[in-house]
Structure formats: structure tokens, C-alpha cells
Amino acid sequence: MIICINGEFLADDKAKVSAFDRGFLYGDGVFETLHSYEGKVFEWSGHWRRLESSAQFIELKLDHSSEEIHGWVQELLQKNDLLRKEAAVRIEVTRGVSTLDYAAEPDRPTWVVFVKPVDRVEIETWQKGIRCGSVEASWLSPQLSHHKTINYLPTVMVSRIAKKNGWFEAFFVDDPGYVLEGARSNIFIVEKGTLKTPPLRGAVLAGITRQTVLQLAREAGIPVEETMIHRDQLFKADEVFMTSSIVEIAPILEFDGRKTGDSSHPAISSLQRAFRRRIQTI
Numbered sequence: 595m596i597i598c599i600n601g602e603f604l605a606d607d608k609a610k611v612s613a614f615d616r617g618f619l620y621g622d623g624v625f626e627t628l629h630s631y632e633g634k635v636f637e638w639s640g641h642w643r644r645l646e647s648s649a650q651f652i653e654l655k656l657d658h659s660s661e662e663i664h665g666w667v668q669e670l671l672q673k674n675d676l677l678r679k680e681a682a683v684r685i686e687v688t689r690g691v692s693t694l695d696y697a698a699e700p701d702r703p704t705w706v707v708f709v710k711p712v713d714r715v716e717i718e719t720w721q722k723g724i725r726c727g728s729v730e731a732s733w734l735s736p737q738l739s740h741h742k743t744i745n746y747l748p749t750v751m752v753s754r755i756a757k758k759n760g761w762f763e764a765f766f767v768d769d770p771g772y773v774l775e776g777a778r779s780n781i782f783i784v785e786k787g788t789l790k791t792p793p794l795r796g797a798v799l800a801g802i803t804r805q806t807v808l809q810l811a812r813e814a815g816i817p818v819e820e821t822m823i824h825r826d827q828l829f830k831a832d833e834v835f836m837t838s839s840i841v842e843i844a845p846i847l848e849f850d851g852r853k854t855g856d857s858s859h860p861a862i863s864s865l866q867r868a869f870r871r872r873i874q875t876i
């Protein structure tokens with residue numbers, strides 16, 4: 595596997611960052627995970643804008659342009675023989691290398707970009723339906739949740755809870771019982787023909803797939819509401835699903851051990867088809 599560090603293309607056993615990198619020391623950085631289909635990255639501009647906005651939030655000045663990084667990604671896909679396949683692309687930028695001063699301003703950020711094949715058969719299995727469950731929203735930081743920082747310990751911890759419970763994904767539920775988002779996904783329900791998803795004013799990341807699904811629904815004439823969703827609604831809704839760049843759209847058939855939605859999920863199937871058509875247009 596070839597990895598790109600600061601524009602240098604290296605074999606993974608030679609690709610190293612400093613032990614004093616602030617990404618390693620403090621989780622001081624931002625990242626994006628993207629999905630590439632036969633060499634074409636889905637929603638590059640949306641992901642780039644979110645990387646810029648996350649970087650701005652942590653006062654990290656990006657020293658490479660969208661065009662340069664897109665070029666690195668293309669070169670990585672080519673060098674790793676992924677131009678004809680599907681791949682996950684990870685772009686990570688840390689504040690760089692510093693001493694033990696929390697507020698240090700290193701000379702330049704550290705960029706690490708890598709690609710990894712993704713298995714369509716596995717994705718299609720998830721797209722048939724998954725089991726999920728809830729974790730406490732107190733894991734979330736209201737400040738950080740709107741940005742994609744590499745400070746991911748809450749995600750790591752709740753993903754461990756999910757794994758122990760046999761869930762594909764853990765969803766953050768707050769004290770009054772509202773579902774905010776998943777550890778690495780957004781949530782939607784279909785209720786009496788209306789597509790609903792929690793608004794971004796809560797501790798919710800502006801998912802790129804969330805945005806695409808909202809757009810596809812509006813184009814299909816499906817009424818859309820960005821509104822709080824209570825956990826109890828999951829068991830009464832017609833359909834429940836999650837979205838993320840890698841998984842795309844996956845129906846949630848069970849939540850905290852209880853059946854959710856309708857297993858034939860016609861609205862989800864039609865959104866999945868529209869999503870596939872959107873991918874063809876990249």
C-alpha cells in the first residue's frame with residue numbers, strides 16, 4: 595500500500611510521522627473520509643469545504659489547495675491500483691510537530707492521505723438492513739460535534755459498546771430521548787410519507803451523504819423536514835435508515851433489540867436507487 599505524507603508517496607512501512615506530531619500527542623487535527631468509485635471521488639467539493647470549515651474552527655491554516663490534494667488522491671488511487679475499483683479515501687491534517695506546549699504554532703501542518711479498497715459485497719449486505727442501538731449523548735462535545743476533528747475517543751468508545759452489543763452502529767440519544775446522530779453516520783426516518791432527520795443546530799455533523807439524500811428526496815418530490823426525532827418514533831416510523839459516505843444508505847431494522855420500521859422499506863429502496871444514479875453522474 596502506498597501512502598502520501600506531505601506530498602511524498604511512500605510504502606506503508608516507510609510512511610512515518612514524528613512522535614511529536616500533535617495529531618498523535620493531542621488529536622489536534624481534522625480529517626475527511628471520502629468514497630471513490632472507479633477513480634472518481636463522490637462530492638469532492640462538499641468534503642473539501644467541510645475540511646476547510648473544520649480546519650478554520652480549530653484555527654489550522656491549510657497550506658495545500660483542493661486541486662493539489664485532489665491530485666495526491668488521484669495519484670494514490672493509481673499507485674494502489676484502485677482506479678477501476680471502489681475505495682475509501684482518508685485525508686488527515688494535523689497542526690504539525692511541536693514541543694509539549696498545548697498552544698504551540700508549528701511551522702507547517704502534517705498531511706497524511708491514504709486509500710483503502712472497499713468491498714461492494716459487504717456494503718450491499720449493510721444496505722439490506724442493520725441492527726443498531728443507543729448510547730448516551732453525553733459522550734458528545736457540543737462544540738466539536740459540528741466539525742470533523744481527529745479527536746475521536748468518544749467514537750472509539752461508543753463503537754466498542756456497539757460491537758459488544760452486536761450493533762452495526764451506535765446512535766447518540768440525549769436525556770429527553772432525542773436521537774442526534776450515529777458514531778459515524780446520520781439518521782433518518784420516514785413518517786407518513788415525510789422524510790425526517792435531526793437539524794444541524796443540535797450536536798450533529800453536516801454529513802455529505804445526509805445532504806445528498808435530502809437533495810435526492812426533494813428532487814423526487816418527497817416532503818422533507820429537519821426536525822428532532824425521539825427514540826420512540828423509531829418504533830412507529832414507516833422506515834428508519836442511516837447514511838454515511840462509505841455505507842451510503844442502510845435501513846435500520848432493529849434498534850436496542852426492538853424492531854423498527856417496515857422491513858420492505860420502499861422509500862429507502864427508491865432513495866438507494868436514486869443514490870446509485872447520482873454516483874453514475876460523478
Ligand SMILES: Cc1ncc(COP(=O)(O)O)c(C=O)c1O
Binds near residue numbers: 776779801837838840
Ligand atoms: C459523527 C459523524 N456523523 C455523520 C457522519 C456521516 O458523514 P458523511 O455522510 O459525510 O460521511 C460521519 C462520518 O464519518 C460522522 O463521523
